[in-house]
Amino acid sequence: MDINCSYFNVVASSGVPAMHAAVIPPSGKVLFLDKVEDYSELRLPNNRYAYSSLYDPETHSLTSLPVATNPFCCGGSFLGDGRLVTVGGNAPLLWLDPTVQDGFDAIRYLGNQNETYGWEEPGNKLASNRWYASAQTLADGKMFVAAGSLNGLDPSNFSNNNPTFEILDENGVSNGENILMDILVDTMPY
Secondary structure, eight states: OOTTOOOOOOOOOOSSOOSEEEEETTTTEEEEEOOOOSOOSOBOTTSOBOSEEEEETTTTEEEEOOOSBOOTTOEEEEOTTSOEEEEOOOOOOTTTOTTSBOOTTBEEEEOOTTOOOOEEOOSOBOSSOOBSOEEEEOTTSOEEEEOOBSSSSOTTSGGGBOOEEEEEOTTSOBOSOOEEOHHHHHTTTO
16 A cells, blocks of 8 residues: 555545445445435436435445435434444425425334345334434344434423433334433533
8 A cells, every 4th residue: 555645536426415324234335324405416216316325335336225204313323133223313304305204203224134225114113203313232232222302403492302212122113112311301402
C-alpha cells in the first residue's frame, strides 16, 4: 500500500443519501438507509424514489429497496441470525410519498440466512413511538430498545420524550411493555 498516495477512485454510489449504513452478514453487502425525500439517485419499480439501497462491493451493483414506513431517525441493531432490525422512525410525509406510512412505532427487518435481501415489515410494532431510539442486542439474543421522542418535537418539553425501554425477543418482536427508566427522567432532555 502506497502511504504517499494523494488520490482515490470513486467506484460506486450509495444511490440514496446515507443516513445509516451497515454491513450485512454473511454477504458483506452494504445497506444504506435514508428518510422519505423528494430526491434520490435510485428509483423503485413504481417510479417512486428509493430511500434504501443495497450495495455489492464485489460487483459495484446497487439494488433499490422499498420501505413501507418512514425510517428517518430510527435506531438499529442485529439479531443473532444476522438480520438487521431498525426500530422507530418518523411520521409519514404523505405529500412527498403517499406509499410510505408512519414509522414512529415501526419494526423493520433486512436479510435472512438465505441471503435474500429486502425489507420485511410484517406489521410488528414497538410498544410506543420512538424517534431517535437507541437499540442494542443483548447476550441472550434479545434486543434492548430505549428512549427517543414520542413525536420528534422539542426535546425540552417533557411530554415529547419517551423515558422508557422495551425488549424485543430473539425474533425482533416487542414484548409490548414500556418500562420507565429513572435516569432518562432525571436527565431530561439530555
